[in-house]
Amino acid sequence: MKQSKVSSERITTLIIIFPLISLLLYGGLSHIFFFFTQYKESKDKLEKSKQIHLLEEQYNLKESVETLEQFINYYNNKSNDMIKDDVKHIVNTAANIVNNLYDSYKDKIKEDKLKEIIKNALKKIQFERNIGYLFLLNLKGDALIHIDSKIVGTNVLNIRDAKGKYIIREFNKVLKKKGEGFVDYYWYITNKNRKAMYKKISFVKMLKCYDWYIGAGEYLKYMKHIVQQDILKYIKTNSTLSYDYFFILNSKGEILFQPQKHFITDLKPYTSEGIHISNRYISYTKYIPKHDWYISRIEDLKSLDKNLDKKRKEIEEKKTQNIKTNLYLIIISWIVSILLSIYLSTIINRKLRNYENKLNETNEKLIFQSRQALMGELFSMIAHQWRQPINRIASILALLRLRINSKNISYIEIDKKCHAIEDDIEFMSETIDDFRTFYQPKNDAQEVNLKNLIIKSLNFLEGHIRKKNIHIITELEDIEFKLYHNEFLQVMINIIKNAIDALDEYGKIIIRLYKNRDNRVVITVEDNGSGIPKEIISKLFDPYFSTKEDSMGLGLYMTKMIIEKHMKGTITAENRTRGAKFTIIL
């Protein structure tokens, strides 16, 4: 019983520990795995985001550069119109002045005089912007006012431009059609002994007076310079655009524009188109051929790293968050499983205990039942024992009657015979008393003389012993011991009967009762039979194990159970050189 309790407790602890260990192992390993995957993932993420960021940056750079380019192109287009507007404005202003003069003075002053006044006035007109110059011609092609004094007073009707166009005739055509209009043409400019052809645009307008018209022209080349100045000015002054990192270079590597603060020393890479990535900078460069400009936007990678740091922090935070969450989940699952396994183990424990209790009950019943089964045998034992005195009594009485009938008896003899009969009846009564006490299911444990009990058990077995002519040798000390005497009787009857059954006729059984050195009671039952067969010695005390046909196989099992459970003792069986030996230690 003790053993089974221990093992059941061990089972319940195992139930708690085993899943816990496996869960701990699993949780730990999975967490480590999770940690590494998170680590790798965050690293990958960072790398990826870095790349994305770089691409983004490249895209941003390209976009902003292209935006600037668009702006420049737009400004370029606009500048053509501006030139035209400027020229037209000059001419219109001058024409207004001349017309006003003429209207004011045509009736007051003589024609020649008025012509001089108008000419002088025109010569004096200064414009805010120094674009080109005013010229005054009549429709015959006579140059009345011109910046080139050599031309004044000559007829320029047949002057041709660099491409052979009759410029003045073209003027006249436009004027005759609409009274005003633009004409463009090409002209040579000698600059440092080099003659070059440039496009020029002119606006001409008829005046009210005479057949005069005025005009103004400008080389587009000069305008371009102005436009460039305008663009640069615009870029510089426009604060809404963060152009801090814009550079504009021409193909010679001259810096046309640069941010106020910068640490870039080597500008060479920025005179070729496309994306440049160095250790520190990333840039995008676009060439605008019209202006011979390389527009670049350069970004410091450090600022990129700053952004990346932010991102890294984010990723790191998320990683630690994930790991923490995982850890929490594992801990929670641990706790839950601990609680569950504790709950489960208590349930199993309770079940086991119930089962044990039930088993104990059944064992209790079994002991009683086995005793009742033994009762059947006891009955035959008693019948055996009774047979003797009954036969004796019958024979005495038969003889008595014979003697009385033949009147051949004395009173002394009759008394003697009656005495013998009484002795036998006394013996029978004792036997039946033993039988009755043995039948009682439970009595309290009490101090009993073991020697007497062993003798009593031998008395019970008298019939069997006599039938087989077994020689019983007893070496019994007087020992008092507290126990249930019926159970002790049952044990002794079982063991001695087992020995008798194992013996042939005239066998020998030695029963000893003594105290050993540890002051424990020892009972040995030895026979000189053939011993216990090797193959059954291990099963000897198993329930329902029997070599006898008419036995349930409960006898020795019950014996062991009673000794171990009720007497807290042990029983062992062994083979001697001749026969078997059972040893009980209480």
Add this chain to the structure above:
Amino acid sequence: MYSFLKDKSVLFVEDEIEVLKNISEFLRHFFKKVYIAPNGELAYQIFQENHIDAVLVDIELPKMNGIELIRKIRKVDNKVSVIIISAYTKTDYLLDSIELNLDKYIVKPLTSKKINILLEKLNSVFAHQNTIQLINGVYLNSDKSTIIFDNKEYTLTKKEFEFISILAEKKIITYNEIDMLWGSEIPTQNAIRSFIAKLRKKLPENIIKNRSGVGYFIEGKKR
């Protein structure tokens, strides 16, 4: 009482000494000689060394049990009367008791009533040893040349015995055959009459009848 036992010897085998003592004393009242043995081996020895007419034996015996003992006895003597006296009921040894040719099986304890049944049985067994039944209840013992009926035995003379013997074999005894009983001398009519009168006293009344001119016959005889 039990007249046929008086000249018989019996062997009583019982391991319970007290019973052996008491019952053997009882038996001594009826038998010529009572041998006792507490075990099978000794019993067989006594049986071999002495003339025994009946064996009373218990089954449970030390050294050699009753059944074995009887089996051994039967090997050498098929005639001796054997009675088992045992605590076991007869059915336990039914097959054996048939094989062993038992005369009786008595279950212990041996009360006076059971002993009387036993003695009666033995008496009747001995009575009918070497006897011929003439008619119901009337026996002729050729061994002792006696007539037995109503538990009484009547000793016959030589001539009477021969007369009855012829009647036991044949339906009728002729005058010629009667004459031959007397050997060379021829009996007178009176001598024959007085012979028949004497014989009739030893037999139940009116069983010997005369057929005039032929001879005598026994009435009620089947054949």
